[in-house]
Amino acid sequence: MLSDEDNELLCRVGSGTPMGEVFRRFWLPALASSEMLQKDGAPKRLRLLGEDLIAFRNSNGESGIIGAYCPHKLAPLFFGRNEQCGLRCAYHGWKFDTLGHCVEIPNLPPNFDTNALKARAKIPGSPTKEAGGMIWVYMGPPDRMPELPHMEWLRVPDDHVYVARWLQRSNWAQGMEGEIDSSHISWLHRDLVPRTVDPPVMQTSPIAKGLVDGAPMMKLIERDYGFVYGARRQTNTGDYYWRVTQWMLPMFSMIPNDLWPRSGRAWVPIDDEHTSVVTYAYRADRPYTREEVDYIDQGNGFPPPLHPSVYTLPGGYRIDTFESIAVKENDYGLDRARQRNVNFSGIHATTDQDRALQENMPSAFGLGAGRIVDRKRELLVASDLPVITARRMLLKLAKDMREGIEPELPRRPELFHVRSTSAVTPEGDFESFLKARAGDLRAVN
Ligand code: FES
Ligand SMILES: [Fe+2]
Missing domain, CATH: 2.102.10.10 (Rieske [2Fe-2S] iron-sulphur domain)
Structure with a gap:
């Protein structure tokens, strides 16, 4: 839950707003x-x-x-x-x-x-x-003006990286919050039958096992760049399936993807009510193959299948962007038979599943549905800790900015030089897991 005042402080990014100024430092x-x-x-x-x-x-x-x-x-x-x-x-x-x-x-x-x-x-x-x-x-x-952040995907050759962007018709923060909401993955994104289309080259880790446990134990450790958090799920072999993810201020994520090694997103505010969702995936070890790029393009993970579009924003300004065919006007392709038999949501692509929910939440401030969710009506629980932490960190930056205190993070680009990871291991303690995988978690280029 957030007061209207804090909700505005968090979400509004126009020129002269405290959060808008924070974004203008990155x-x-x-x-x-x-x-x-x-x-x-x-x-x-x-x-x-x-x-x-x-x-x-x-x-x-x-x-x-x-x-x-x-x-x-x-x-x-x-x-x-x-x-x-x-x-x-x-x-x-x-x-x-x-x-x-x-x-x-x-x-x-x-x-x-x-x-x-x-x-x-x-x-x-x-x-x-x-x-x-x-x-x-x-x-x-x-x-x-700082240096570019030292994220690994900015430092590998271009053919090691896959990028795409698309329009989300909501405020940036409610999209970004879905990114650090590990518990929704076991529900919204659950497949009821295993996917059969994955080419063997993509099958690199046991996601199906991980999704069996719908109530993961979550651990979060704050860092200077934001936080690192681990979701620990019990597998059916008695081991633990760990997914370790970073969230980096003000809105970058880094996710260990099961279909390709590492990926993440940046939630770039178009204005207070629209977001340009930038997604990236990369390999440090080699270029993507044509087969892999085709597979990603088909929308089997994220992004969804996209087409270039010109979108007219309220007020008439038109932007050049990309959209999925699954949009609000067609209920994101929701298919009730698919929902019964194939996947939990009934919607095909992962990010369309997210967007369907995030673009249709009731808004505060008398805005249209999905624009800036009314956070004073929420009922948050323990699994929402990453969201609560991110809001606290962002609000601190915005309040500091309002007082004239500049954020330090943009001037420390080396802090972004980290990797996400996932593994099945008998190790059940987060700190020990991080220690054991320290080599994996630090980018190496
Ligand atoms: S409006 Fe006259 S040159 Fe642009
Ligand atoms: Fe999601």
């Missing part, structure tokens, strides 16, 4: 490099942290993310021309570079000195970097 994955491969290709419309933005790749291959509107008469730059190292507004031809500097004002007489006007015509622009198959953006004060 690098955020904005879009996949593959969405913008071509130099001088079509710009992409984004909204991040409530700001309308345009992303483009210039003639030199550099990416840029800048405000979406031309400062002259506020024409949307999406309709502009991406040419000769800049994005040229379609209305009167003013041109901007990847950081939003105005570099040409061609609709004035040749003897007019445009320098002062160009300086005033600067569009807010944010530095970008490319790593792990994503274009990352930093939207905070320039003098506080």
